[in-house]
Amino acid sequence: MKRKILAYNFEFSETLDHLRDRFDVEIFEKINPKTNPAFLQALKQAEGIVGLALPVDKELLDCAPNLKIVSNNSTGYNNLAIAEMTKRGVMGTNTPGVLEDTTADAIFGILLAAARRIPELDHFVKAGHWKQHLTRNEYAIDVHHKTLGIIGMGKIGSLIAKRGHLGFDMKILYHNRTRNLEAEKKYNAVYAELDSLLMEADFVCLMTPLTPETENLIGEGEFKLMKKSAIFVNGSRGKTVDEKALIEALKRKEIHGAALDVFQSEPVKADHPLLQYPNVVTTPHIGSSTHETEYKMAKLAVENLLAGLTGKRPKNLINPEVLE
Numbered sequence: 072m073k074r075k076i077l078a079y080n081f082e083f084s085e086t087l088d089h090l091r092d093r094f095d096v097e098i099f100e101k102i103n104p105k106t107n108p109a110f111l112q113a114l115k116q117a118e119g120i121v122g123l124a125l126p127v128d129k130e131l132l133d134c135a136p137n138l139k140i141v142s143n144n145s146t147g148y149n150n151l152a153i154a155e156m157t158k159r160g161v162m163g164t165n166t167p168g169v170l171e172d173t174t175a176d177a178i179f180g181i182l183l184a185a186a187r188r189i190p191e192l193d194h195f196v197k198a199g200h201w202k203q204h205l206t207r208n209e210y211a212i213d214v215h216h217k218t219l220g221i222i223g224m225g226k227i228g229s230l231i232a233k234r235g236h237l238g239f240d241m242k243i244l245y246h247n248r249t250r251n252l253e254a255e256k257k258y259n260a261v262y263a264e265l266d267s268l269l270m271e272a273d274f275v276c277l278m279t280p281l282t283p284e285t286e287n288l289i290g291e292g293e294f295k296l297m298k299k300s301a302i303f304v305n306g307s308r309g310k311t312v313d314e315k316a317l318i319e320a321l322k323r324k325e326i327h328g329a330a331l332d333v334f335q336s337e338p339v340k341a342d343h344p345l346l347q348y349p350n351v352v353t354t355p356h357i358g359s360s361t362h363e364t365e366y367k368m369a370k371l372a373v374e375n376l377l378a379g380l381t382g383k384r385p386k387n388l389i390n391p392e393v394l395e
C-alpha cells in the first residue's frame with residue numbers, strides 16, 4: 072500500500088504529481104477539516120500533510136496517528152500547535168525565503184493606496200464623479216519624507232523599510248524585542264520603544280508573527296498613542312490587532328485611516344464594520360499571492376514534505392527537536 076499524503080487548500084497541486092508513483096496523494100479543497108468525513112477518514116492513514124492554514128491542533132493530531140510532517144504552505148505558522156506536534160514527533164515546516172519581496176511590495180502597496188486614496192478615487196472616476204478639477208475633498212496625504220514605524224523588523228519588515236527608505240526617502244523607526252543591526256545600517260532604521268514609535272510614526276506598519284505575545288498587540292491604548300494623521304497598516308495576522316478598538320479609533324477619528332491585508336476572521340464577512348470606512352483600504356490577504364511567488368512556495372512546501380517523508384532533514388524545519 073502506498074503511503075498517504077493529504078493536500079489541503081493547496082493551489083498548485085500539480086507540484087505533487089511527481090510523488091504520485093510513490094505516494095497516495097489525496098486533495099482536499101473548500102472542506103471543513105473538522106467535520107468532512109472523507110478528510111477525517113484520510114487523516115487516519117496520512118503520513119504527510121501539505122497546505123495552507125490548516126488548524127493543526129490536538130484534536131486533529133488525535134485523528135492522525137501516523138502523521139510525520141505538516142508542510143505549511145506559508146511562512147507564518149500560527150495555525151500549527153508546534154509544542155503539541157513536537158511532543159508527538161511530528162515535524163512542522165514553512166516557506167520562508169521565497170515570498171518576502173512580494174509581500175513587502177503588497178504591504179507597501181496598500182500603504183500607498185491608503186495614503187493616496189487610490190481605491191476611493193478609482194471609484195470616484197468610475198462612478199462618473201470626476202466632473203471638474205479636483206478640490207481638497209479629493210486630496211490625499213504625502214508618503215515621501217514621512218516617518219514609517221515598523222513593528223516587527225524581520226525579513227519582511229526590513230524589505231518594507233528598504234522600500235520606504237530607498238524609494239520614498241522615509242525616516243524609519245522600528246520596534247522588535249531585539250535590535251536589528253542590519254536594518255539600522257542599511258536603511259538608517261532607528262530602534263524605538265513601542266510607545267515612542269506609535270507616537271512618532273506617520274505610518275504604523277505591523278509585521279510581527281502571531282504569537283501569544285503579539286495577540287492584540289495593537290489595541291485601544293496603542294491607537295490612542297498614534298497621531299491623528301497616522302495611517303495604520305497591518306500585514307501580519309488579523310489577531311495581532313483588536314479590531315473593535317480599531318473601529319472605535321476610526322469612529323472617533325483618532326487615526327487618519329488604515330490599510331489591512333489581514334483580518335481576525337478570514338475571509339472577512341461583507342458586512343464587517345471595517346469595510347464601511349472609505350479611509351480603510353482592504354485586500355484579501357494578498358501578501359505573497361502572485362503567480363510566481365505562490366508557485367515557488369508550493370514547490371518549496373513539496374520539497375520540505377518529501378524530505379520529511381524520506382528521512383532527510385527538511386530545509387525549513389520549525390521544530391528540529393523532533394529529529395534529536
Ligand SMILES: NC(=O)C1=CN([C@@H]2O[C@H](COP(=O)(O)OP(=O)(O)OC[C@H]3O[C@@H](n4cnc5c(N)ncnc54)[C@H](OP(=O)(O)O)[C@@H]3O)[C@@H](O)[C@H]2O)C=CC1
Nearest residue numbers: 147223224225226227247248249279280284306307358359
Ligand atoms: N499578509 C501576508 O500575506 C503575509 C503575512 N505574513 C506574516 O508576517 C509575519 C512575519 O514574517 P517575517 O518577516 O518573514 O518573519 P520574521 O521572523 O523574519 O520577522 C518577525 C519580526 O517580528 C519581531 N517580533 C516577534 N515577536 C515580537 C514581539 N512580541 N514584539 C515585537 N516584535 C516582535 C521579530 O523580532 P524579535 O524576535 O527580535 O522580537 C522579527 O523582527 C509572518 O509570521 C506572517 O504572520 C507573512 C507573509 C505574507
Ligand SMILES: O=C(O)C(=O)[C@@H](O)[C@H](O)[C@H](O)CO
Nearest residue numbers: 145146147356357358359360
Ligand atoms: O506566508 C504567509 O505567512 C502568508 O500569510 C501568505 O503567504 C499566505 O499564506 C498566502 O498568501 C496564501 O496563499
